[in-house]
Amino acid sequence: MLGHPRILPEHTQDLGHGVYAIDTGFQRPRFDAAYLVVEAGRAAFIDTGTNFAVPRLLEALAAVGLAPEAVDYVIPTHVHLDHAGGVGLLMRALPGASLICHPRGLRHMVDPTQLWISATAVYGEEEMRRSYGELVNVPAERARASADEMVIELAGRPLRFIDTPGHAKHHHCIWDARSRGWFTGDTFGLSYREFDVGGRPWALPTSTPVQFEPDAMKASIARLMATQPERMYVTHYGMVQDVPRLAALLNALIDRMVAVARDAQAERHARIKRELLAVYADSLREHGCAFDEAQVADLLATDLELNAQGLEVWLEKR
Template structure:
């Protein structure tokens, strides 16, 4: 049974998409303003029943949804957009201009992800990626605004994790839908020092300098909370951004120190990232046993190592 939506701020409901069969890993948000609704992030195609169930649980007809918004086109955020749109007759898809073509014709997106994960994992973890008709797509560049039930959403181009990434500021609450730009912070790792925030350096567009600049720009907006896809609301915005600045520099140093190439580089980077994560888990007094916490983070460590390997090869 899908988890019921949880209201995390006024009119903002968090929905667990069950990504990789795990709880508390990936979220979609259902935003309600003035009787109208928008989804922010969709998860994979497998998550669509959860999102439709959330509408039903809140007593909302599918025709009340005006927008489906995806912060970027990585499949754990946007893979289910096309399938979801087939159930929402009034909705338009809002996506970064650099990502729009990949959801209108997802062939290259799927091929790239399949090359990384393999066909079996793609089917198991992501499902079929359904194309979105071009006439239902809205491209939201930097500074774009839209109105939902009288409330304003402001879109900001936020490269660093990916060049096709935006963040969305809900001006009614000061909440920032931060996608992966605001980092990852699994609630199972919350400790006495607050949320444990870490960097998603997934392939293939990790850009340290751009990410630093993005974080500085977002901090200047003064958001009251971060609404993370991975996972949920955190209020310690300044601490999160400071952590991410430090982690960007740490990851760059690890990548530059790698003495290997190819498969050997991947293995070396994974080992160093695991060591760095273990050090942080201990320093921040995360309450889970170290091996249990590292098991929760194992998938992310592997993907982050892949991203650093690509960045290292491109940076020279």
């Protein structure tokens, strides 16, 4: 049966234009999203979350009246495991789907051994098993690389890819002209719904190790903005509008984060984390958010740690 769903699962939100956000359940509610795009009875998943999200993705697909055979594409924005950890397992359930991955990340989807080793070095073996499960490879014949300015069609609906380094060198974003929106992965930062004030979102850049490059990130944001988008579909979390204001906020925070890293000397890691918290808390006060610094620290605990690590790696490269 095709058509619009009568009842969506509680973890799935209809965003209009045939786009659905699926809460993958990773870490906490409304932290990590996968997207389902539906057009004329065909479908694509953009980002997947981890292996543990796959049942939710398939449930959402069934809720919109589509069978697994209707999915043509699985498209991770990049191969960090909160975005792509479930790709291989999901592909097993979608017999007609092709994987489209950034060329720098494609080999890690076909053979995830090195991806597992690298992520384990950051998170540890126990956390990897708990949060991500066993990575499943994608057969090489079902995988293809994207290219800058490449366009594919989902039942006649064009999806355009651009190369967007800054967060990771293996990152692309996908432009959906139908909704005038970008699927941004982590290039357009993180925007948690807990920080919304009067319906206005807040966002912060993500400098997760090990490929953060501030100038490249700002250039990628500029490329996204060149299309005059009306909305961004961010993985962390959901659809945001008021896009020009958020772009300006992200660029300003990138500069402030870089300044914090450059100024840190003794006890560098602890100092960067402490001063990043002060930057974000100050920005949230300007945004009108009533959370105190302890509440901000709690909600951004993972991001503070990863952003500090990423800034340290960037400093060492320089």
